[in-house]
Amino acid sequence: MDQIDDYITDPKFAAIISNLDAEKCIRRTVYTLLPENTMADAKEMMRKRKISGIPIVNKNRELKGIISIEDIIISLEEGNLDDPIEKHMTTHLVTLNNNDSMSTILKKFLTYSYGRFPVVDDDNKVVGVVTKGDLALSILQQFGNIYLHYKKRDETLTFDKDMHTLENLDQDQCFTFAIENEHIDSAGEGSARMKKFLQSKGFQRDIIQKASISAYEAEVNVVIHGGGKGVIKLFTTPEIIFLFVEDSGPGIKDIDLAMKEGWSTASDEVREHGFGAGMGLPNMRRYADKLVILSDENGTKVEMLFIIDPHKKLPEGGEEPEGTG
Amino acid sequence: MQIKEIAKILEAEIIYIPDDFDRDITRVAASDLMSDVLADTGEFKLLLTGLNTQQVVRTALIMDLPGVVIVRGKVPNEKTVQMAKENEIPLLATKKTLFTCSALLFNAGLKGVDEFLHTRE
Numbered sequence: 513m514d515q516i517d518d519y520i521t522d523p524k525f526a527a528i529i530s531n532l533d534a535e536k537c538i539r540r541t542v543y544t545l546l547p548e549n550t551m552a553d554a555k556e557m558m559r560k561r562k563i564s565g566i567p568i569v570n571k572n573r574e575l576k577g578i579i580s581i582e583d584i585i586i587s588l589e590e591g592n593l594d595d596p597i598e599k600h601m602t603t604h605l606v607t608l609n610n611n612d613s614m615s616t617i618l619k620k621f622l623t624y625s626y627g628r629f630p631v632v633d634d635d636n637k638v639v640g641v642v643t644k645g646d647l648a649l650s651i652l653q654q655f656g657n658i659y660l661h662y663k664k665r666d667e668t669l670t671f672d673k674d675m676h677t678l679e680n681l682d683q684d685q686c687f688t689f690a691i692e693n694e695h696i697d698s699a700g701e702g703s704a705r706m707k708k709f710l711q712s713k714g715f716q717r718d719i720i721q722k723a724s725i726s727a728y729e730a731e732v733n734v735v736i737h738g739g740g741k742g743v744i745k746l747f748t749t750p751e752i753i754f755l756f757v758e759d760s761g762p763g764i765k766d767i768d769l770a771m772k773e774g775w776s777t778a779s780d781e782v783r784e785h786g787f788g789a790g791m792g793l794p795n796m797r798r799y800a801d802k803l804v805i806l807s808d809e810n811g812t813k814v815e816m817l818f819i820i821d822p823h824k825k826l827p828e829g830g831e832e833p834e835g836t837g
Numbered sequence: 838m839q840i841k842e843i844a845k846i847l848e849a850e851i852i853y854i855p856d857d858f859d860r861d862i863t864r865v866a867a868s869d870l871m872s873d874v875l876a877d878t879g880e881f882k883l884l885l886t887g888l889n890t891q892q893v894v895r896t897a898l899i900m901d902l903p904g905v906v907i908v909r910g911k912v913p914n915e916k917t918v919q920m921a922k923e924n925e926i927p928l929l930a931t932k933k934t935l936f937t938c939s940a941l942l943f944n945a946g947l948k949g950v951d952e953f954l955h956t957r958e
Contacts, residue, residue: 700895707899718878724899725875785892791872798876
């Protein structure tokens with residue numbers, strides 16, 4: 513007995529067991545008989561339903577006893593199949609409660625040698641049954657799910673890290689451009705190249721525009737505010753475009769203010785080039801489906817996610833508008 | 838409307854128009870703020886601007902605009918012209934002011950992009 517307790521109370525196992533859903537092992541379709549039914553009725557029900565035990569209930573579905581396949585065998589041997597069930601049923605009952613946790617259920621199975629337990633509610637009415645087979649199957653299935661879940665989570669986490677380094681990804685779907693520009697006049701080359709890259713991959717025109725405009729604004733920001741040195745990284749799948757623009761500038765002092773349209777700290781020279789009007793981050797927010805800005809005194813990272821609408825179809829011959837490119 | 842017809846209306850100098858350029862122009866945006874121009878993607882629009890820097894052509898390139906008209910008698914610098922040619926973006930220059938150009942093109946039946954301006958809260 514101590515051994516069983518050891519297992520169930522071991523924090524390692526307890527944590528795993530507490531994650532298992534007890535409901536999943538409870539069979540809710542329960543075949544029952546009344547105490548006045550005969551042993552022959554029980555035998556027929558077991559044969560027809562392929563079950564090895566039947567809870568015996570009164571007219572209010574309150575649990576009165578249980579008949580197992582062993583009881584039927586004894587009845588057959590003794591030739592008393594016509595007896596009412598109540599004469600032979602087990603009345604020393606060990607039950608599970610409807611609200612029992614998985615560890616309580618496991619403990620019952622490990623403590624008693626029964627192959628099944630009726631499940632009753634607080635009024636002792638039968639609401640389900642758990643067999644050893646149900647229990648084993650449900651645990652196996654749930655462990656399978658947990659494993660799958662952990663594996664998936666692991667993949668997601670690794671993928672998230674890879675998206676920032678572009679390592680371990682299909683390089684064919686990756687684009688990188690190093691921004692080295694101290695003058696606003698030539699800012700935007702990376703975005704223009706990125707746009708060509710997206711066009712070469714056959715993306716829809718509107719998503720190319722959204723991503724390119726956002727990259728352009730981010731690139732201009734790197735030149736205006738970020739000290740002119742930075743990087744544009746892009747990763748695509750058929751479902752998403754992930755855009756990451758990073759600089760090693762002094763950081764954004766007040767992101768809330770920077771998100772406001774019309775707020776800017778740009779110089780007159782920058783304004784003379786048509787930027788610095790306080791529309792950069794608001795434009796990125798306008799176009800990106802997800803925008804994350806991380807900024808401190810070591811630099812600014814802008815992450816943008818563009819989700820490709822799978823319902824939009826490419827017209828034949830691609831999306832390239834005539835007269836450009 | 839074809840870009841050559843627009844050049845005629847604005848009495849503009851054709852700095853560059855790609856061969857066989859025949860995109861139909863129906864809308865116009867007039868602005869010196871490139872971020873304002875970048876704030877809507879509803880329709881390809883001709884860009885009228887008082888700026889003459891590379892960024893006007895870059896904006897046109899990023900947004901697939903069918904052309905740029907530099908107003909108020911400004912002359913685009915060499916790099917701007919070169920970029921327009923490399924990317925096959927029509928580039929015109931006119932002595933007329935932004936207001937006059939806008940009015941002339943509006944009277945000729947071209948529309949603005951007002952209905953495409955959208956904000957995301």
